[in-house]
Amino acid sequence: MVRWVLAFLLESMAFERRIKDSYDQVPGTPSFLDWLKFAYRKGFARSSPGGYPGDLEEALRQLSHRPPVEAATWAFQVVKRLLPRFSLEEGYEFAYATLKGERQCLLQATLVQGLLESMGFSAGIYMVWKNPEGRESNLGHAVAVLRLKGKDYLVDPSEPIPFPRHLGVFLNTKEGYRFAEPIYARDGAIVAYRIHGRRWLPDEVGPLPYAFVRSQFYYYRGEQARGGVLKPPRTPKGLARSEAMLRKAVALDPRNPLARYLLGLTLAKEGRGMEAKSLLLEAHALYRAYGHVPRSVAAILKGL
Numbered sequence: 001m002v003r004w005v006l007a008f009l010l011e012s013m014a015f016e017r018r019i020k021d022s023y024d025q026v027p028g029t030p031s032f033l034d035w036l037k038f039a040y041r042k043g044f045a046r047s048s049p050g051g052y053p054g055d056l057e058e059a060l061r062q063l064s065h066r067p068p069v070e071a072a073t074w075a076f077q078v079v080k081r082l083l084p085r086f087s088l089e090e091g092y093e094f095a096y097a098t099l100k101g102e103r104q105c106l107l108q109a110t111l112v113q114g115l116l117e118s119m120g121f122s123a124g125i126y127m128v129w130k131n132p133e134g135r136e137s138n139l140g141h142a143v144a145v146l147r148l149k150g151k152d153y154l155v156d157p158s159e160p161i162p163f164p165r166h167l168g169v170f171l172n173t174k175e176g177y178r179f180a181e182p183i184y185a186r187d188g189a190i191v192a193y194r195i196h197g198r199r200w201l202p203d204e205v206g207p208l209p210y211a212f213v214r215s216q217f218y219y220y221r222g223e224q225a226r227g228g229v230l231k232p233p234r235t236p237k238g239l240a241r242s243e244a245m246l247r248k249a250v251a252l253d254p255r256n257p258l259a260r261y262l263l264g265l266t267l268a269k270e271g272r273g274m275e276a277k278s279l280l281l282e283a284h285a286l287y288r289a290y291g292h293v294p295r296s297v298a299a300i301l302k303g304l
Contacts, residue, residue, distance in 0.1 A: 004122040004147050004206060010036075010114045014210055018110060019094045021217060026095035035098040039082045064119040069163075072146045072155045075115040076162040079108045086158065092220040105142040106216055108157045112144035116155075122147035124207020126154070127216075129179060129292065130168025138294040139170055139258050142216070145207060151189040152182075152202045163188040170290070172206045177255060179292035180205065196291055215253035222246035222262060229266040242266045257286035261297055277304055 008015050010033060019032045040056040052059045052074065063071045083103035087096075092104035103111075109125045116123035128141040143166065144155040153163050165184050170177060173195070180193040180200070193200045208216075222245030223230050227238020229246075243266050249259035264279030284301050287293040 004124060006117045008113050009118045015114050022094035026093060029095040030098055032094045032098055044078055044081045060118050068121050068146060068148055071119050071121060072116060072153060073162045075112045076155055076157050079111055079157040105158055106220060109142040109144040112155050116146060125213055127170035128166045129170055132165050132167060134167055138296050150202060151191050153189055172208055177290045179290055211253040212256055215249045215256045215259055218245050218249035218252060219259045222249060229262060229269055234269060239266060239270050257283050
């Protein structure tokens with residue numbers, strides 16, 4: 001059994017660390033948690049169909065005694081209502097959530113996790129590599145996951161319904177990170193995972209750890225740097241920004257294959273071919289160890 005530890009409550013040091021990482025990029029921003037409590041009181045509670053209290057902390061207390069699926073649906077609605085704009089430009093930052101009402105998948109998954117854990121429910125974060133329609137990506141999306149006894153529910157504010165059926169997720173096990181295919185019951189609960197042809201029960205897998213999630217935030221900062229590796233027209237300053245953020249991501253979790261892969265691409269764009277090749281080969285080895293090599297990674301490796 002993989003233990004789920006309540007470590008990311010809204011007032012926890014781990015949650016505050018994620019906020020601080022963001023605010024270091026945009027200094028002088030108002031407190032995220034103060035904004036969240038004010039925005040909830042002003043923009044959600046008054047029109048809440050569930051009749052929940054207008055005070056966020058009181059709502060969390062009351063919902064802790066409600067069915068977990070109801071609490072997860074409420075968290076899903078809170079995120080969509082308070083952060084109405086989905087943006088891949090700057091919305092990954094907690095700072096820009098307060099300033100612009102923008103959200104990105106990892107931020108919204110982190111917020112859903114924090115809300116659920118603050119109610120006393122076990123929650124975490126998975127990455128998605130195959131969406132409900134079967135389209136594959138290089139770990140292109142993040143979702144929250146609610147853990148109940150013997151089953152999991154994915155919670156994704158990017159979807160029109162709270163509990164989508166993504167067909168491929170990236171998670172943690174006692175053997176390390178793994179690409180997995182969820183097996184769903186009729187009500188949308190995940191009752192097992194298929195990994196390397198073997199059926200794993202929910203209790204045998206766990207959420208991505210703190211190091212990975214923090215690393216992934218830095219990955220997005222590198223990915224979205226203006227003039228950087230994925231934001232043409234590329235500039236030396238933009239590529240340097242991408243490199244700095246991605247090196248931080250790799251340092252925070254050397255097992256994060258996506259950060260290592262994109263750092264390799266960044267160095268290639270900077271004309272540092274030997275370093276780039278080494279990183280790309282290391283990333284490829286990680287993907288293989290975890291059970292799946294995304295097509296984009298395989299295509300890059302063919303060209304080396």
